[in-house]
Amino acid sequence: MTGETTATAVAHVNVALVKYWGKRDAELVIPWTSSLSMTLDAFRTTTTVRFLSAEGEDEVVLDGEPVTGVARQRVNAFLDLVRARAGRVGKALVDSENAVPTGAGLASSSSGFAALALAASSACGLELDATALSRLARRGSGSASRSVFGGFALWHAGHDDKSSYAEPLESKGFDPVMVVALVDTAHKSVNSRDAMRRTVETSPLFQPWAGSAAADLKEMRAAVERADLDAVGEVAERNALGMHATMLAARPAVRYFAPATVAALDAVLALRRAGISAYATMDAGPNVKILCHRADADAVAEAVRAAAGCPTAVAGTGPAARLVTPS
Numbered sequence: 314m315t316g317e318t319t320a321t322a323v324a325h326v327n328v329a330l331v332k333y334w335g336k337r338d339a340e341l342v343i344p345w346t347s348s349l350s351m352t353l354d355a356f357r358t359t360t361t362v363r364f365l366s367a368e369g370e371d372e373v374v375l376d377g378e379p380v381t382g383v384a385r386q387r388v389n390a391f392l393d394l395v396r397a398r399a400g401r402v403g404k405a406l407v408d409s410e411n412a413v414p415t416g417a418g419l420a421s422s423s424s425g426f427a428a429l430a431l432a433a434s435s436a437c438g439l440e441l442d443a444t445a446l447s448r449l450a451r452r453g454s455g456s457a458s459r460s461v462f463g464g465f466a467l468w469h470a471g472h473d474d475k476s477s478y479a480e481p482l483e484s485k486g487f488d489p490v491m492v493v494a495l496v497d498t499a500h501k502s503v504n505s506r507d508a509m510r511r512t513v514e515t516s517p518l519f520q521p522w523a524g525s526a527a528a529d530l531k532e533m534r535a536a537v538e539r540a541d542l543d544a545v546g547e548v549a550e551r552n553a554l555g556m557h558a559t560m561l562a563a564r565p566a567v568r569y570f571a572p573a574t575v576a577a578l579d580a581v582l583a584l585r586r587a588g589i590s591a592y593a594t595m596d597a598g599p600n601v602k603i604l605c606h607r608a609d610a611d612a613v614a615e616a617v618r619a620a621a622g623c624p625t626a627v628a629g630t631g632p633a634a635r636l637v638t639p640s
């Protein structure tokens with residue numbers, strides 16, 4: 314395909330309930346373990362990709378600001394992959410907007426690379442089915458493989474490019490919410506990619522945690538399918554805290570806990586003691602995401618705000634990535 318072509322896509326952030334942490338193959342982004350996530354309605358990325366006939370450096374804008382350095386190189390490398398697949402040359406203009414605090418451990422790379430994969434592949438004339446799109450998004454950022462889907466998604470670790478992709482999970486009648494404690498929305502000090510690599514290479518706890526992931530996944534999958542919030546929450550909390558234990562044991566340690574993080578985790582325990590089903594998960598940042606019934610969302614948000622002194626946001630399950638007409 315030649316000439317100027319453009320496409321706009323929206324994808325939503327997902328939060329893993331059984332985490333992806335550690336790559337077996339960094340180039341292909343093949344993880345050590347399979348993971349399972351919930352896509353969120355409240356946080357999303359909208360991305361327009363325009364391919365020009367002229368050759369030159371790709372230009373990338375995020376929230377109105379030019380993207381430079383390593384972040385831009387990552388987008389360039391991803392666009393090279395799409396161009397190679399489509400047999401096309403010419404620079405790209407990428408314009409992306411995040412309705413989510415970037416870099417705050419809200420996994421904005423999940424929605425970012427899912428939206429980029431869909432917009433770029435469509436602008437190039439590649440018609441990918443959802444599995445192929447998930448595999449492509451994975452090359453940009455592992456968690457993006459899951460943001461191709463709405464609701465709950467399972468990313469099969471696989472062993473090569475073909476076998477590593479996500480698929481949607483059956484979850485009839487399961488409609489929990491996530492209360493996000495926005496402990497710190499500033500850019501984090503160690504990005505998740507570097508933290509992940511350091512953990513795999515140096516943490517004596519990494520392989521034991523990865524070894525326990527298959528059992529967590531099996532339990533989680535069954536719990537999601539039978540819409541059992543308490544079982545989902547229990548597995549999600551232990552899996553996430555275990556992942557953070559692998560990081561704490563890395564050399565040097567990777568520690569994302571802020572005082573307000575611990576206060577939010579304490580509030581979750583207090584809520585449970587008071588009989589409210591609330592369970593915490595955390596990603597590569599200090600924010601705490603609390604899974605609970607929709608009917609308890611306000612009470613949970615209020616308790617967490619009071620304990621941690623930070624703002625909260627509430628999200629339900631969100632939709633799959635899709636193409637849209639730019640506004």
Ligand code: DP6
Pocket residue numbers: 328329331332333334342348420422423453454455456457505506509595596597
């Ligand atoms: C802690 O998908 O951001 O959020 O593949 O290096 O881009 P890269 O990593 P990324 O890692 C996400 C890690 C996590 C857990 C998860 O989403 O499963």
